[in-house]
Amino acid sequence: MSIFDLTVDLGLISVLLLIGVWLRARFQFIQKYFIPASMIAGFMALAFGPNGFGWLPFSGSIADYPTILIAIIFGAIPIGAAQVNWKKIFHRVRNMWFYSMTLTLLMWPSGLIITYLVLGHIWDLPSGFGFALGAGFIGGHGTAAAIGDVFNAHGWEEITALAYTSATIGLLCAIVGGLFIIKRNARKNQTAFLSDFNDLPEDLRTGLVKKDHQASAGKETVSPNTVDPLFFHLAIIGVVVVISYYLQESLEALFPQMSVPLLSLAFIVGLIAQMILSKLKANQYVDKPTVNRISGTATDLTVAFGIASINLAIVADYIVPLVALFIFGIVWAYLIFHFISPRVFHQHWFENGIFGWGWSTGTVAMGVALLKVADPKSEATTLDDYALGYAGMVPFEVIIITFGPLLIISGFGVVFTLALLAFWVILFVIAAKSGWLVSEKRVRERRKAL
Template sequence: MTLWDVLTDVGFISLLLLIGAFLRAKIKFIQMLFLPASLIAGVLGLILGPSGLSIIPFSDNLPVYSAVLIAIIWASLPFTSKLESFTRIIKNAKNMWAFSQVLTILQWAAGMLFALLILNSFWNGLPNGFGLMFAAGFFGGHGTAAALADGFGTNWPEAHSLGMTSATIGIITAIVGGIIITKFETQRGKTSFITSFKELPNELRTGLIEKNDRKPFGYNTVSAMSIDPLIYHSGLLILIAMIGYYLSELANAIFPQITVPVFSLAFILGYIIVLILKALKADSYFDKQIFERTSGASTDLLVAFGVASINISVVSSYAVPLSLLLLFGIAFCLFLYFYLAPKFFHQYTVEKSLFCWGWGTGTVAMGMALLRIVDPELKSKALDEYGLAYIPIGFMDIITIALLPTLIISGHHWFFTFTALAIGILILVVTKLLGWWGKAPTNIQPTERKIGS
């Protein structure tokens, strides 16, 4: 693989991203589904690339981009997340944390149980970690799918295609399912801020922002006469990812029996760099928004490359059990939305539950898109609560994703399954005893009057 291969791969995927953005802006059907340009680009790449019609000459290293990009994305997290005290998290966002943590941990447990107890009864030889594909693709998205595949490496090379397929189905489930749920809730009169899809701002449909509504990309913290602010920020993230790669190679050479993922080391290094910058009082010379845009661009590329790199022959060989696993996953997420979420969210129930549906089946971006539909001005404070709640959730996710491949490869799949199940049940029991969930307290104020009512 040469640098020209990288240029042509990125060039073709960039062309598909632009086509995806154009199609989103012009085709009503795509606007109705709120499909992101990155997903459209990935599907086009899958159809036109080596696994499809072989029109686009992608290189053989297409799956490698996902592993590299996820390292950059995780390196950016310490620069885009605000550290909060656990006391403040519990006070301001305890219900969002409890429900979100239960959602993530029980997705891992439920997928593993369904695969080990049911699918394995009909299909001999399924990998021990097959049930992970539900959570990895749904609440985890393409990033987690790439991270897990990187962790399994050559021990389970099919994990990449299976995970990317699951994540793609997850995004479609998030969008299509979210729109169906939204229409259902508006017809029932359960939404707090809208009564009809006709009230949605046009930018949510087309993806194009009108001139008067545009916001700045970020703030220049260094002079372009010295170094361009974009390379100043993105270069730091790429440097951290590179160091993470070398440390991973070193650790794997010293301890060949385990796999140390690059993304987890990049995440740890990112926090170390953040602490060093704070100690030197140099953190003010970096802009959070530019880091977010670098991470967002990497995520778009990851989704596009991830979908385009799916090996159709691998997916077809697991087609039936994978379809059953994902159908079970959709049913499980519907159960969480309709039964469990209302017990945690007593005010703005639909808005907060729908946001959790979006990120619990697709990505946080999907959750935000659905939230903007039912709560255009973000008055429910769902994002604020999730931003606080994600701090402990994020650390739990990082530990889980980093350890999962090693646990599965070493034959501890049942241990992980029952541990995850026990943690999920324990959180439910403790939060129930603390009175965090159940029937709505009598002092909860009614939701805001609906528009047009």
């Protein structure tokens, strides 16, 4: 791969992303379903790129980009984390953490459960087939690439295409299913901030923000005379990723049988980097909104390149069990939303729950998009609570992504599945006994309205 290959790949995907932005702003059908430009670009790249008609000269490396991009996303999570007054928000963040853990511990093993109990008895499927559901739905395209790298290292290359497909289907389910849920609950007065779905602001529908509504994307924390503030933040994340890469190379040289995902190491190195920044009192020069913009850019590119990388021939070979797997995943995710979110959140349960639906079927970005529909003025504390609770959940997600594939490959998939479910049961019992959850009377009132 040459620098010109990289330039052409980024140039082509940029063109497709801009076309996606134009299509979103122009056509009501796309606005109706809030389809992001990254997904539109990905489908066009899939159709006209090397896995489709072959009209667009993408390089053979487009499937490798999500691995690096997801490392940028995970490495950026701890960078610039703010100090907070835990006494005021502990109860909210605790419950959001519990719900995030619920989604993580129940969605990741869900595909393995249905595969071991049903699908594996009907079709001759690889042991890791069901893991594609969790990797795609709650993980996304970047995570699909990460677990694909581990399975590829042990001889099963098809999992990457299956996980990418799962992530793409998950995005569609997040959007279509989420909008249906919001419309239905808005009619039943279950939404706290949305009275009529048709009254959503035009900015939200078209994706283009009018001049009088535009806000700053970040602050200048260093003087442009020294270095551009955007590059300053890119440099911090770049250092995290490159250290993670060399750490991964060293670990794999020492332990050839173990493949550690780059995103896992990036998160750990990011935590260390944030501790160093705080210790040196340099954290004041890190602007979290700017870091989020970099992470958001990486997310858009991950989705676009991930969809473009889907091998349709592999998908066709597994199409029937894949459809069954996805149907189960959608039903499973809805049951979590329907039965658990009303029990967990004392305030704004629907807004928190619909964010969780978008995240558990698509990506965090889809959860944010649906939350903006249900809460156009951002009056709920969902994102603040999630950002703080997520820090306590990510280590568990990293452990799942790192060791899950290795356990499945080693024949311990059932043990791995049961361990995740047992851990969630323990957490649920602790939450119930400690008074974290909503009273049954209140839950019955909410479900009656549903």
